[in-house]
Amino acid sequence: MARSEPALLFDVQGPQGKRRMLLLTVAILLLIGVGIAFALVKLGQNGHLAATPWLTILLPPVSTYLLEGLWMSLLSGLLAGLLAFPLGIVLAILRMSRNRVVRGLARWYIEITRSIPVLLVMYFVQLFLPSIGWRVPVFWQLILPLALYHISMLAEIFRAGVESIPPGQREAAEALGLRPLRIYQQVILPQAIRVVLPSLINQFIRLFKDTSLGYIVTYPELLTRGKVMGDYTGYLFETFVIVGVVYLVVDLVLAAAARALDRRLRAERGGAPRTARTRAGGPSAAGLTITEARS
Amino acid sequence: MDYLVTALPQILGAFLTTLELTVGAFSLALVLGTAAATMRILPAPVLRALGALYVEVVRNVPLLVILILLVFGFPEAGMTFPLFTCMVLGMGVYAGTYVCEVVRSGILSVNRGEVEAARALGLSIPQIMRLIVLPIAFRNMVQPLANVLISTILSTSLAGSLGVLELTGIASRLQDESAQLLLTFGILGVGYVVITLTAGLSAGRLQRILDRRYSVDTTQRTA
Numbered sequence: 001m002a003r004s005e006p007a008l009l010f011d012v013q014g015p016q017g018k019r020r021m022l023l024l025t026v027a028i029l030l031l032i033g034v035g036i037a038f039a040l041v042k043l044g045q046n047g048h049l050a051a052t053p054w055l056t057i058l059l060p061p062v063s064t065y066l067l068e069g070l071w072m073s074l075l076s077g078l079l080a081g082l083l084a085f086p087l088g089i090v091l092a093i094l095r096m097s098r099n100r101v102v103r104g105l106a107r108w109y110i111e112i113t114r115s116i117p118v119l120l121v122m123y124f125v126q127l128f129l130p131s132i133g134w135r136v137p138v139f140w141q142l143i144l145p146l147a148l149y150h151i152s153m154l155a156e157i158f159r160a161g162v163e164s165i166p167p168g169q170r171e172a173a174e175a176l177g178l179r180p181l182r183i184y185q186q187v188i189l190p191q192a193i194r195v196v197l198p199s200l201i202n203q204f205i206r207l208f209k210d211t212s213l214g215y216i217v218t219y220p221e222l223l224t225r226g227k228v229m230g231d232y233t234g235y236l237f238e239t240f241v242i243v244g245v246v247y248l249v250v251d252l253v254l255a256a257a258a259r260a261l262d263r264r265l266r267a268e269r270g271g272a273p274r275t276a277r278t279r280a281g282g283p284s285a286a287g288l289t290i291t292e293a294r295s
Numbered sequence: 296m297d298y299l300v301t302a303l304p305q306i307l308g309a310f311l312t313t314l315e316l317t318v319g320a321f322s323l324a325l326v327l328g329t330a331a332a333t334m335r336i337l338p339a340p341v342l343r344a345l346g347a348l349y350v351e352v353v354r355n356v357p358l359l360v361i362l363i364l365l366v367f368g369f370p371e372a373g374m375t376f377p378l379f380t381c382m383v384l385g386m387g388v389y390a391g392t393y394v395c396e397v398v399r400s401g402i403l404s405v406n407r408g409e410v411e412a413a414r415a416l417g418l419s420i421p422q423i424m425r426l427i428v429l430p431i432a433f434r435n436m437v438q439p440l441a442n443v444l445i446s447t448i449l450s451t452s453l454a455g456s457l458g459v460l461e462l463t464g465i466a467s468r469l470q471d472e473s474a475q476l477l478l479t480f481g482i483l484g485v486g487y488v489v490i491t492l493t494a495g496l497s498a499g500r501l502q503r504i505l506d507r508r509y510s511v512d513t514t515q516r517t518a
Binding site: 013017021022024025028029032039042043045046048112114115116117118119120123124127128131205209210212213215216223227230235236237239240241243244247248251252255 | 334337338339341342345351352355356357358359360361363364367368369371372373374445449450451452453455456462463466467476477480483484487488491492
């Protein structure tokens with residue numbers, strides 16, 4: 001895909017085209033260079049190019065404090081995810097229920113959580129619930145709103161996965177006399193979850209980024225600790241740049257994992273011999289290829 | 296009742312602030328995203344890499360970190376902007392990465408045959424873009440762009456935690472009247488639903504209009 005992109009609009013460039021592109025490249029690089037130079041001068045004037053502030057943040061007392069924050073970020077993300085995962089599956093199944101009322105309610109839940117910011121829900125938990133006498137611990141002030149929101153996201157992902165399984169799978173299971181729940185549990189879900197694994201990782205990246213909202217309820221995760229250390233050392237700029245880089249690195253690693261998994265799943269599907277797939281209808285292989293080709 | 300009389304004007308003001316933030320951030324995102332997407336499809340490796348760098352870096356950092364860097368970090372480095380500008384800047388730059396991906400995949404989704412036909416007719420690349428690729432691509436972009444718009448609307452709530460009195464930030468301002476908090480949160484939630492619903496519905500309508508116009512075009516072309 002990536003290699004065929006240029007071919008869509010452009011032939012191999014002639015001398016004139018090459019010259020134009022070179023000019024454009026140089027112009028834009030110059031523009032960016034001027035911007036960077038300006039920023040560097042500003043940073044230098046304010047003493048942010050010296051080694052001390054950066055080293056202060058990057059060396060043990062501060063950096064271990066921040067790394068513990070990263071650990072707590074990952075942990076709260078994992079916990080919210082573990083909470084949302086099964087509930088997301090349940091919500092997806094309700095969303096596809098044959099009962100109109102159940103389906104409608106599930107749809108409403110999904111639509112509403114998707115059109116109200118998580119932060120508002122957080123304030124609700126933080127400000128309203130105590131007023132009726134329910135004090136929620138800080139940790140849950142972060143986890144609960146995140147889970148409530150990501151349940152909806154996961155439900156939509158699972159639904160897409162389930163809908164990508166060809167109807168023949170369900171029909172075959174019904175013909176075997178399996179009950180609806182068993183069909184989901186033993187036939188549909190194992191295949192569907194495989195299909196959506198890369199999307200699940202990408203959703204976890206979003207969830208991990210959302211744990212930075214812990215800053216708002218002062219749960220001591222990475223960003224909150226960044227603010228604390230920034231205020232303490234007085235190097236706010238350096239701290240937040242480093243905090244940002246840490247988020248970036250973790251997310252990039254996770255994203256790379258999602259891509260690798262996706263490639264591997266695709267290869268497994270594509271690698272299966274064609275005849276075997278059509279004739280035996282090996283459940284995973286056959287079902288998966290169809291959706292991939294269409295999407 | 297008394298409570299509503301005092302609170303409603305504030306909530307209405309907050310509602311407008313949310314709209315202003317959204318319009319500002321999304322406009323900036325459209326400009327940045329389109330520029331980055333253009334760079335990512337040009338036959339110039341350096342520009343492509345720059346576009347990709349922008350998307351990969353900005354998208355993988357939480358928006359709240361970007362905003363906090365702008366609000367607390369940049370002033371230290373001698374670059375102070377008004378709070379509202381910081382918010383629009385941060386959200387615009389962040390949403391721009393999503394716009395970039397939408398625009399790029401919209402353009403790449405155009406059938407190669409259409410482009411080849413246009414080239415065979417001797418159209419120049421700007422002509423191909425203007426007359427063939429962009430009209431088709433734009434129809435494919437309406438829904439995904441609406442999704443970006445909706446997440447931009449929701450992300451403006453982060454400004455509330457940094458002192459902008461928009462639809463979410465106003466909640467902490469109004470918390471003194473604790474007896475009415477439930478009502479307040481109800482109104483605020485409805486406010487968001489109204490904005491996002493309007494955005495989603497208008498996108499649907501725009502899509503239908505474009506589809507209709509496009510189908511007219513095809514009949515003219517074949518006739």
